[in-house]
Amino acid sequence: MFYFRLFATYVRVGILGELEYRANFWINMIQSALDLSVALGGLAVVFSHTDTLGGWRPEELLALIGVYFLIGGLIRTIIRPSMTQFMDQVRQGTLDFTLTKPADSQVLVSIQRIEIWRLVDVLIALPVLATALVRLGTRLGLVETAVFAVTLLCGGLIVYSFWLMLSTCAFWFVKVENIQVIFMSMWQAGRWPVSIYPAWLRSVLTFLVPVAFATTVPASAVSGRITTSTLLGTIALAAALLLVSRWFWRVGIRFYSGASA
Amino acid sequence: MEQDSVIHIDQLSKIYTVNEREAGLVAAMRSLVKRKTRAVQAVDSISFSVNEGEIVGFLGPNGAGKTTTLKMLSGLLHPTGGSATVLGFRPWERNRDYLRRMTLVMGQRNQLLWDIPVIDTFELNRAVYRIPEPQFRLAVDELTDLLDLEPLLQKPTRNLSLGERMKCEIAAALLHRPSVLFLDEPTIGLDVTMQRRIRQFITDYNMRTGATVLLTSHYMADVEALCKRVIVIHHGKLLYDGELRGLADRFAPFKTVEVELRNGVRGLPLAQYGELMAHSEGRVTLRIPKAETASVTGRLLAELDVSDLTVQDPPIEDVIEHVFNQSPDPLDHPDRQRPPSE
Numbered sequence: 001m002f003y004f005r006l007f008a009t010y011v012r013v014g015i016l017g018e019l020e021y022r023a024n025f026w027i028n029m030i031q032s033a034l035d036l037s038v039a040l041g042g043l044a045v046v047f048s049h050t051d052t053l054g055g056w057r058p059e060e061l062l063a064l065i066g067v068y069f070l071i072g073g074l075i076r077t078i079i080r081p082s083m084t085q086f087m088d089q090v091r092q093g094t095l096d097f098t099l100t101k102p103a104d105s106q107v108l109v110s111i112q113r114i115e116i117w118r119l120v121d122v123l124i125a126l127p128v129l130a131t132a133l134v135r136l137g138t139r140l141g142l143v144e145t146a147v148f149a150v151t152l153l154c155g156g157l158i159v160y161s162f163w164l165m166l167s168t169c170a171f172w173f174v175k176v177e178n179i180q181v182i183f184m185s186m187w188q189a190g191r192w193p194v195s196i197y198p199a200w201l202r203s204v205l206t207f208l209v210p211v212a213f214a215t216t217v218p219a220s221a222v223s224g225r226i227t228t229s230t231l232l233g234t235i236a237l238a239a240a241l242l243l244v245s246r247w248f249w250r251v252g253i254r255f256y257s258g259a260s261a
Numbered sequence: 262m263e264q265d266s267v268i269h270i271d272q273l274s275k276i277y278t279v280n281e282r283e284a285g286l287v288a289a290m291r292s293l294v295k296r297k298t299r300a301v302q303a304v305d306s307i308s309f310s311v312n313e314g315e316i317v318g319f320l321g322p323n324g325a326g327k328t329t330t331l332k333m334l335s336g337l338l339h340p341t342g343g344s345a346t347v348l349g350f351r352p353w354e355r356n357r358d359y360l361r362r363m364t365l366v367m368g369q370r371n372q373l374l375w376d377i378p379v380i381d382t383f384e385l386n387r388a389v390y391r392i393p394e395p396q397f398r399l400a401v402d403e404l405t406d407l408l409d410l411e412p413l414l415q416k417p418t419r420n421l422s423l424g425e426r427m428k429c430e431i432a433a434a435l436l437h438r439p440s441v442l443f444l445d446e447p448t449i450g451l452d453v454t455m456q457r458r459i460r461q462f463i464t465d466y467n468m469r470t471g472a473t474v475l476l477t478s479h480y481m482a483d484v485e486a487l488c489k490r491v492i493v494i495h496h497g498k499l500l501y502d503g504e505l506r507g508l509a510d511r512f513a514p515f516k517t518v519e520v521e522l523r524n525g526v527r528g529l530p531l532a533q534y535g536e537l538m539a540h541s542e543g544r545v546t547l548r549i550p551k552a553e554t555a556s557v558t559g560r561l562l563a564e565l566d567v568s569d570l571t572v573q574d575p576p577i578e579d580v581i582e583h584v585f586n587q588s589p590d591p592l593d594h595p596d597r598q599r600p601p602s603e
Contacts, residue, residue: 002391017376020417096337097372101389102360108389147447257338257353 014114045089054196064219066129088234154238155214159242171252266310272343297330305497368446424455509574
């Protein structure tokens with residue numbers, strides 16, 4: 001409850017801060033619209049040649065694009081700005097202020113900056129998902145909706161934990177912004193189902209950089225092609241990564257207060 | 262003895278491991294693989310206690326270990342050795358109940374968010390510290406009053422001058438009414454008026470709340486105005502702990518004698534009385550070894566036409582400078598260097 005209220009305060013402050021730079025809204029709007037056009041255009045080109053791609057039908061891929069924008073929007077709204085700010089704080093020493101606060105430092109760091117205009121991606125994702133669902137003709141019952149919600153949540157948590165672990169490296173190496181760039185370019189691969197990629201790349205996208213779990217898995221949930229074992233595996237992975245990243249964060253903090261200045 | 266000591270530290274030490282690299286590209290490449298490190302002793306078994314409500318000045322040249330000590334006391338650094346308790350807590354365990362009762366202000370770093378109005382950063386701190394609304398209002402009103410924040414609260418931080426920002430920084434750090442304050446150079450870079458303002462505020466806050474304050478500053482005016490007691494450290498070692506006035510007795514082996522002469526100073530062999538520090542038309546300032554003060558003043562009065570004579574301790578700046586320049590002998594510690602934080 002406390003952290004929820006804290007989050008709400010950060011959202012409010014985020015809105016206030018972003019209102020100072022209103023041009024950003026339009027820039028993001030244009031950028032997101034372009035991204036979506038490219039994604040949909042790619043889809044159109046592919047399906048002018050074939051009916052299925054790696055076993056995925058056009059409507060299913062549309063759902064995937066919806067998920068890709070939804071999760072991507074959340075990454076750009078909260079995770080990326082917060083983690084970028086965290087790295088700045090490590091470099092400038094202002095992380096000290098965060099660490100002297102009577103609240104969980106990981107939570108404080110993870111929600112500290114919210115770029116509200118990036119929610120445009122999320123807004124765009126919703127009609128895309130809705131269209132996909134209508135085209136698919138699947139009735140989303142209670143179970144399907146729940147499964148979809150769970151996979152989305154897990155996908156988000158997996159991406160968050162992964163990103164947190166990358167950022168935590170800043171305690172040792174100080175400058176790790178480039179890792180973020182690498183992550184974002186891997187993320188682009190999530191626009192397509194991982195099953196279309198060659199085996200080695202599929203493994204990379206599944207196990208090394210868990211993009212597959214954030215996009216392909218929720219999208220397959222919505223199109224009813226998810227297996228129980230995949231679902232359970234995703235939940236287990238999300239829980240495990242969350243724990244590991246938290247442990248790693250603690251190690252980082254201990255290092256920060258033990259060795260650095 | 263320890264029952265009303267709020268801060269108590271005993272043999273506290275901190276050794277940093279710093280990376281070393283020689284200049285040049287080859288050395289830089291080599292350091293990618295294998296890093297040379299060496300130990301730097303930033304704080305070397307210092308001990309002291311501070312009682313409730315005291316304002317203590319923590320003095321030392323750059324790199325003496327002041328900031329390192331403050332960081333250990335505010336829970337940011339683990340010590341390498343020794344122990345410390347503040348309000349009965351071990352700081353580096355970062356107990357929430359401890360963090361809620363202390364604050365750290367660093368004159369060189371900001372916690373205010375750059376793009377949003379000051380009052381919204383306050384609002385964030387309210388959420389983080391879980392300050393109840395009425396208490397928060399009260400604190401904001403009081404701080405606004407004491408620091409003249411009224412015209413600043415609605416402005417984004419980036420539109421504030423350095424002094425205005427510092428006032429807001431301090432206010433933001435005190436909203437939760439901490440009872441222990443660690444102030445690291447709170448007046449750095451501010452103009453004289455603003456420095457006085459901040460000083461006055463610290464005194465007021467201390468009087469009102471009975472808070473304990475440990476403060477570092479390079480401005481002797483701060484220390485003289487605020488601190489009866491000072492702790493001096495140099496090369497990580499404690500050199501002096503006691504009254505500010507006693508510092509001169511202990512470390513300055515000389516007094517300052519100011520003489521006013523009826524017939525001007527021209528042609529007088531003043532240098533034979535002591536080291537000439539300043540002289541103008543009818544006024545001379547001499548530095549005289551403490552032991553000779555009596556005899557020299559006697560001679561001055563007997564041999565010259567003196568209209569006025571005062572004997573004073575040297576200005577505290579000079580004493581401090583003297584302390585830092587003489588001891589401990591840096592040659593004893595060839596491996597010392599500034600810790601990376603300062």
